[in-house]
Amino acid sequence: MKVYILWHVHHVAVDEVGNVAHFENGEFSARENLGDDVKLLGVYSTPDRVERRISVARTLPGFRDEPDCFWSAEVEVDEDDWASGYVTE
Structure with a gap:
């Protein structure tokens, strides 16, 4: 079974x-x-x-200030991510 996760990002980080x-x-x-x-x-x-x-959120305070900053991903339910672990630096 697939589901779709939705995020919004309020950007403040700047590039070089x-x-x-x-x-x-x-x-x-x-x-x-x-x-x-x-x-x-x-x-x-x-x-x-x-x-x-997304259509509804674009009308709301904050979200409407960055209307193109929504991101979604399709994921499979009960499927592992990061199965190999990770290392921090």
Whole structure:
């Protein structure tokens, strides 16, 4: 079974020249260690429900200030992520 997770990012992190970094190398950016505020909006059963939630959120304070900063991912329920562990530096 697949579900769709939806986040919103309020960007404050800046790149090397002082611009707010919404994307890095063509990928959506969220650098919490530099102040970006990531919010989980919900987990949905279909991409259509994700789009409906985004439409509503874009009318709300805060979210409407960054209307293009929603990010979603399709995930399989009961499927492990980070199965190989990790190392911190």
